[in-house]
Amino acid sequence: MxxxxxxxxxxxxxxxxxxxxxxxxxxxxxxxxxxxEFVAVLGHNGSGKSTLAKHCNGLLVPxxxxxxxxxxxxxxxxxxxxxxxxVGMVFQNPxxxxxxxTVEEDVAFGPENxxxxxxxxxxxxxxxxRAVGMEAYRLHSPHQLSGGQKQRVAIAGMISMRPxxxxxxxxxxxLDPEGRREVMSTIHRLNKTEKITIxxxxxxxxxxxxxxxxxxxxxxxxxxxxxxxxVFSQVDLLRRLHLDVPQVTALSYRLRSRGHGLPExxxxxxxxxxxxxx
Amino acid sequence: MALFKSITIGQYIPGNSTIHRLDPRTKIxxxxxxxxxxxxxDTFWGYALAALAxxxxxxxxxxxxxxxxxxxxxxxxxxLLTVSLHLFMTEGDPIFRFWIVEVTWQGLSRGIMMxxxxxxxxxxxxxxxxxxxxxxxxxxxxxxxKPGKRIGxxxxxxxxxxxxxxxxxxxxxxxxxxxxxAQMARGADFQGGGLLQRAKSLIPLLVPLFVNAFRxxxxxxxxxxxxxxxxxxxxxxxxxxxxGRRDAIALALAFGFVAVVGLLF
Numbered sequence: 001m002x003x004x005x006x007x008x009x010x011x012x013x014x015x016x017x018x019x020x021x022x023x024x025x026x027x028x029x030x031x032x033x034x035x036x037e038f039v040a041v042l043g044h045n046g047s048g049k050s051t052l053a054k055h056c057n058g059l060l061v062p063x064x065x066x067x068x069x070x071x072x073x074x075x076x077x078x079x080x081x082x083x084x085x086x087v088g089m090v091f092q093n094p095x096x097x098x099x100x101x102t103v104e105e106d107v108a109f110g111p112e113n114x115x116x117x118x119x120x121x122x123x124x125x126x127x128x129x130r131a132v133g134m135e136a137y138r139l140h141s142p143h144q145l146s147g148g149q150k151q152r153v154a155i156a157g158m159i160s161m162r163p164x165x166x167x168x169x170x171x172x173x174x175l176d177p178e179g180r181r182e183v184m185s186t187i188h189r190l191n192k193t194e195k196i197t198i199x200x201x202x203x204x205x206x207x208x209x210x211x212x213x214x215x216x217x218x219x220x221x222x223x224x225x226x227x228x229x230x231v232f233s234q235v236d237l238l239r240r241l242h243l244d245v246p247q248v249t250a251l252s253y254r255l256r257s258r259g260h261g262l263p264e265x266x267x268x269x270x271x272x273x274x275x276x277x278x
Numbered sequence: 279m280a281l282f283k284s285i286t287i288g289q290y291i292p293g294n295s296t297i298h299r300l301d302p303r304t305k306i307x308x309x310x311x312x313x314x315x316x317x318x319x320d321t322f323w324g325y326a327l328a329a330l331a332x333x334x335x336x337x338x339x340x341x342x343x344x345x346x347x348x349x350x351x352x353x354x355x356x357x358l359l360t361v362s363l364h365l366f367m368t369e370g371d372p373i374f375r376f377w378i379v380e381v382t383w384q385g386l387s388r389g390i391m392m393x394x395x396x397x398x399x400x401x402x403x404x405x406x407x408x409x410x411x412x413x414x415x416x417x418x419x420x421x422x423x424k425p426g427k428r429i430g431x432x433x434x435x436x437x438x439x440x441x442x443x444x445x446x447x448x449x450x451x452x453x454x455x456x457x458x459x460a461q462m463a464r465g466a467d468f469q470g471g472g473l474l475q476r477a478k479s480l481i482p483l484l485v486p487l488f489v490n491a492f493r494x495x496x497x498x499x500x501x502x503x504x505x506x507x508x509x510x511x512x513x514x515x516x517x518x519x520x521x522g523r524r525d526a527i528a529l530a531l532a533f534g535f536v537a538v539v540g541l542l543f
Contacts, residue, residue: 057504081506089504096494097501101413101445108516113506121516143448157505 003071004032005165005197006056006087010065013051017063025051027220029065033199035164038191040208040228041201043217044242049201052217053169056199057087070164085114088158092170094150095142103145103153104129104138110161121160128160131194132186148179152186159190165197166190172204180207205244209267216243229265248272289349289404290411296524297339297409302418304525305406308532312402315536316395324543325394331535332402339409349404350397357393364389416440421519434510442498450491457486 013026025048033039043049054060055067058074070086072079088110091097100106104125111121129135132152142150151171158166168187172180184207191198200211208214214231216224218241224231232238232245235253239245245253252266252275266272292298297305315328336346350357370384407415420437427433458468461482468479 059500059504081508084504084506089501091497091501091504093494093497095449096497099445099498099502099505100441105413105516109502109507110505112513112516113508115512115514118514118516118518121514125516141448142445143452161506 002035004068005035005070006031006033006199007068008032008052008055008065009068011055011062011067012064013048013055013060014063015051025220026055026062029220029222031215031222031225033165033197035197036191036195038188038198038200038210038212039215040211040213041199041215041217042203042205042208042243044203047217048220049217050169051220053089053167053199053201056165056167057084057089059089085161086164088161088163088166090151090154090158090166090168090171092173094147094154094174097154098142098150098157101141102138103134103140103142106142106153107156107160110157114161124160124162128156131159131190132156146179147175148182151175151179151183155183155186155190159194159196163196165199167199167201169201170203171200172202172207180204205246209246216241228267232267233264289407291341291345291408292411293340293409295338295340295409297335297405299524300409300528301519301521301525302410302414303421303519303521304528305410306415306418306422307529309403309406311532311536313399315540316399316402318536318540319543320391321543322391324539325391325398327539327543328398329394332398332405335405336401339405341405341408345408346401346404349400353396353400357396360396361389361393364392412444413441416444417515417517417519434513438510446494449494450487453490454483454487457483 008029008031011026011029012024015021015023015025029052041049041052051060055062055074057069058067058080061067061075067074069083072083072086074080074083098106099109107125107128108121111124116124125138126135129138132155134149134152134156137145137149137153142153145153155166155168155171166187171183171187175183187198187200188210190196200207202208209228211228214224214226214228215222216231216238223241224234224237232249235245235249244250246267248269248271249265249267252262252264252272256262256264262275266275312328312332319325319328333343336343365381365385366379368382368385368388369380370382373381373383373386375381410418416437419440420433423431423433423436458466462468466479466482468476468483470476471479
C-alpha cells in the first residue's frame, strides 16, 4: 500500500497540562490515513474527535507521540505552512470561517496567503467554485447564503489552495437536512472525482455508511476501527458505548435475535431488501 | 422586527459611471483635496466654484442629487447652530438689535459662509462612500497606507480589520435580533421606561452578544490560520488596484482646480 498521507504515531494530547483543569483528550492514538481514502471519525461530544481533527494540520501538536503529514512532522515550525497547504480544514460553524465580504474574495483568501499571482488566483477561484457548484453566487455576500451554501463556500476556500486532503470537523452539525445533503454529496464528489482524501468528523451515524473506513472514538481512544460493515456488525459493543447504529442495522439485529437468518453487517436499505427478498 | 432592517452598511449605490470606475485611491485623494480646498477658500466665488465642481461630480456619478442632499439631514442641528453662532457672536455693523443680541452684516455673511462650507464638506465626502463599495474603499486605504509601512503604519492589518468588521456587521445584527427576540420571549422589555431604564434593559442583549462575538473571533482566528494566514508578508492580492489613464487625468484636474481656486479665491 502507498505511504500514508497522515500518520498518527502513539499520539497523546492534554489540554491545560500541569493545571487542575488538565484533561487528556487523546490517549495513544495510532492511525494511518492513505491518499484517496474517505475516513469517517465518529464519536460523542468530548470523545476527542475534534482534537484529533486539529492534529491533522498542526493547529494542535501532540503532547507526546507524533503526527506526520506527507512525511512532515507537525511539530516542525518550519514545515507548518506546507502542512496546512497539504491538509485543509473545514469547521463546524459556517459563519465563523468566512473572512471576506463576497464569496469570490473569500475563496481567494487562501491562495492570497500562499502568495499566488493574481491571474492564477482567478483561475483557481473559478475552478473551486465550480467544484462545489457555487459559481452562480460569486458576488453574493456570505450573509445572503444558506448554511449549506456557506459550508460549500468554505470547502471551495480549501479547494482553491489545492490540498491533498480536507479534514471536515462536524461540517453538518449546524445545518438543516437540505444543507447536510448538499455538503455530503459535495464531499463525496470531491473524493471520487478530484481524488481528494477526506477525513469527515461527525456524530451522525448515517453520514458514515458510505465511507471507506470508520474510526469510532470513545473517551480519547479509538474504540473501533474498520469498514462500515465491520464496525456496524458489532451492534452489542456499539450499544454498550451508547452509540446508535443505522436503522436498518438495528432492525436486522432485532430480527436476527428473534431467530431470523439474516447476515451481520447490513447497513443500507438496499442490502436489507436483497437479503429479505432474494 | 424592523429595528435592524433600516441599518445599511455604508451608503454605496452600485453603478458603472466614470466616477464609480475610478481607482479608489484616486477618489480618496480627490476627497482629501476637496476638504483642503474648502478650508482654503474664503470668498463667495471660491465657494461657488467649489459647489459647481461638486455638482459636476454628482452629475458624472449619475447619483440622484436628492440622495446627496439627504446626507445633510442628520447635520441639520449642527448646521443651524453654526450659522446662528456666527450670526449672533460676530461684531461689526449692526443690522438690528434685540434685547442683548446684536445681528451684524459681518455675522450674517460669516454665518452663511460657514454653513455652506460645512454643507459642501459633507456632500463632497459622502460622494466618496456613495460611489465606492466598502471592499474597494478598504483596498484603496490599504494601497495608500502601504508606503507608510516603513514608519510603522500597519496598512494590511488595518485593512484586514475593516474587511472583517464589514463581513461580520450583518451577522452580528442578525444575532442581536435573535437574542432580542429570545429575551423578549422571557419577558424582557426593550421599549418602555426612561433613558436610564432603556439603557439598563440593553444589558441582557449586550452580554450574550459580546460573549458570542469573542467566541466567533476565536474560531475565525483558527480558521484563518488553517487557511495559511500569517499577516501581510508575502501575500498577494486577488483583485489588484489599477491606476489607469482616467485616474491620472482625474487627479491632474483635481490638483489643478484646487491650486487655482484655492490660491486665487
